[in-house]
Amino acid sequence: MPKKRIFISSVQKEFAEERKQLFDYLMDDPILSKFFVPFIFEDYPATGRSTSTVYLKEVEKSDIYLGIFGDEYGFQNKAGLSPTEQEYNLAHKLHKDCLIYIKRDSSKRQAKEKTFIQKVEADVVRRTFDNYEELKAAVYKSLALYLEEKELFRLVPFDQAKDNEATIKDISVDKIKSFIELSKQKRNFKFKENISATDLLTHLSLMDESGHLTNAAILLFGKKPQKFFISSEVKCMQFYGNEIEKPIPSLQIYKGDIFQLVDQATSFVMSRINMWIGTRAKSASVPTKPELPGEAVREAIVNAICHRDYTSNASVQVMLFKNRLEIWNPGQLPYELTTQQLYKPHKSHPNNPLIAEPLQRSGFIEKAGTGTGEIVKLCLQHGLKKPLFEQDGDFKVTIWRQATEQATEQATEQVTEQVTEQVQNLLNVLASPMSIKEILTALNLKHRPTLLSSYINPAIALNLVEMTNPASPKSPKQKYRLTKKGETFVNIH
Incomplete structure (x- = not known):
């Protein structure tokens, strides 16, 4: 098999x-x-040939163009x-x-180089670097992916591998049953009555005839997936501002199978954003509208968990900032797919x-x-800015929130008439996180069910109060506290 020729380019x-150094590395x-x-x-x-003739002829002969761009634009022709x-x-x-590597933003970058880089970024996926070691690592990763996708160097995909030590005893029968019910309900898939876990896994190509389980089987239906894949978790964080900085008001690390991770991470986001609550003026039910479209949030989280690189030690991260939601996953776009193509229909x-x-x-x-097209459509329909898809080491989706002042004002205005006297009394005593017993004492109440049904x-x-430990609602250490929305409401009223 002939070797693929790489043309390494940059200004002189x-x-x-x-x-x-890169030339020597690839040769050795x-x-x-x-x-x-x-x-x-x-x-x-x-x-005796002109310089321009030489390098353009070499580009024509090459299979791969490797561009290294930085601050200088270089000599210009006529x-x-x-x-x-x-x-x-x-x-x-x-x-x-085209494999493109760009030196991270610099104040020294020439204006024409900036324009050139913007043009390139619209065409292809690029990687960034600060020094040679980062450049070398990025090139290695790109070429390894190239070999795999061109099937020049075939590897078994992670989810199909069976190099784990799991057995059928590590699979949850209850999770299998739940999956069957969901498949019937959502997609009308028919399975034979009382299908066994073994038969279902075999049908889905998640187990071979010898009983060896694929990694996908464990991640989807395992009793304890993190026992085998410790990084298969989702880290969710909420920040007061627009930067990653302390204090962090809420941090949750979710574990479980893939279905559970999606539900938990989606719930984390949707329970911490503003909710518009209308009135009963036009119907008996109270209309509501979350600040972010739930289906778009869910789709972005599903994509991150489904398409991530499970060989990486990093986890999926969901970060809620004051002005945006960011969802990171340790993974790479397929070699032939650019971030720009994600905004329109594309091959799977x-x-x-x-x-x-x-x-x-x-x-x-x-x-x-x-998936990505649906995220864009839902966000635009919701009146939000177009989401941002980025590939720089990890893959990141950014969903923009409404202007905080506008969202808070709207949410506060609409929620006012929904707050009963009991809820108002609860908000007034929650100066700090309190347990059920502490709240009963503060409100001079005796009946726990009444406190829960009429107050908490x-x-x-109304997203005015939240649990300190939402992952374990019945925890004996459970307490209740004001949300940011609750704090705003109390300050206004």
């Missing part, structure tokens, strides 16, 4: 040492050198184009595979197809390739 002076690496042969202009022998931009334009025109490239199919069967995800539950429904 900037990154000269890094280019040489025992694995990459079997599949790739790099080219740098400095290695080309002196000839058309005002640098050698680097000419190379990239030709590579893109000829549909070469599931990183974990054995995980994706059961999620689709049970209604957790819709048709393949529609209505306050929680």
Whole structure:
């Protein structure tokens, strides 16, 4: 099999040492050198041909264009184009595979280089770096992904691997039953009566005839998935401002199977955003509208959990800021898919197809390739800015919240007439987190069911009060506290 030729490009002076180091690394690496042969202009022998003719001919002969962009735009020809931009334009025109690495934002970056980089970012996925070591690691990752997706170096996908030590005893029969019911309800899938866990897993290609379980089987239906895959968790955080900084008002690390992780993480977000509550002027029921579209939030979380890289030690992170929701997953977009293509219909490239199919069967995800487009559509319909999809090491989805002042004012205005005297009394005593017993004493009440039905539950429904430990509602250490919305309401009233 002929080696793939890599054209390494950058301006003539900037990154000269890094280019040489990268060339040597690709030539000497025992694995990459079997599949790739790099080219740098400095290695080309002196000839009578013009410089521009040489490097453009080399681009034509190459399979991969590897661009390294930084601060300097470089020498410009009569058309005002640098050698680097000419190379990239030709590579893109000829549909070469383009790997782009950009030095992180610098105040020294020339204006024309900024414009060039913006053009490139609209065409292809790029990686960023600060130093040579980061550049080398990013190139290695990109080339490994290239080999796998071009099937030049085949590996068994993580979800199909059976290198775990789990047995059928590690699978929850109750979870299997719940999945069957969901599949019938959501997708009208028919399973034979009383199908066994073994038969179902075999039917879904999650177990082979020898009884070996795939990793996907454990993540979907395992009693304790984190026993085998410790990083298969979701870390949820809420911040007061727009930056990651302490104090952190709420931090939850959720564990469980994939279905549980999706439900828990979605609930974390939806219980901490503003809720518009209308009046009974037009109907007997009270209309409500959350600040963020629940289906878009759920879809983004499902995608992160389903398509993440489970070989990574990092976990999925859900971070709620004052002005936005960010959902990070340790994973990479497929080589041929760019972030710009996520805004429109595209082919499905599931990183974990054995995980994706059961999620689709049970209604957790819709048709393949529609998830990101659905997120965009739902957010725009909700009156929000267009979501942002980014690939820089990890994959990140940003869903923008409404302007905080507007959302708080609207929510406070609408919730006022829904607050009963009992709820108002509860809010007045919750200066700090309190237990049921402490609240009963403060309100001079004796009957616990009355406290729950007339005071606490209505306050929680209005998102004015929350549990300190929502993951364990019946915990003996459970307390109740004002939400940010509750604090605002108390201050106004």
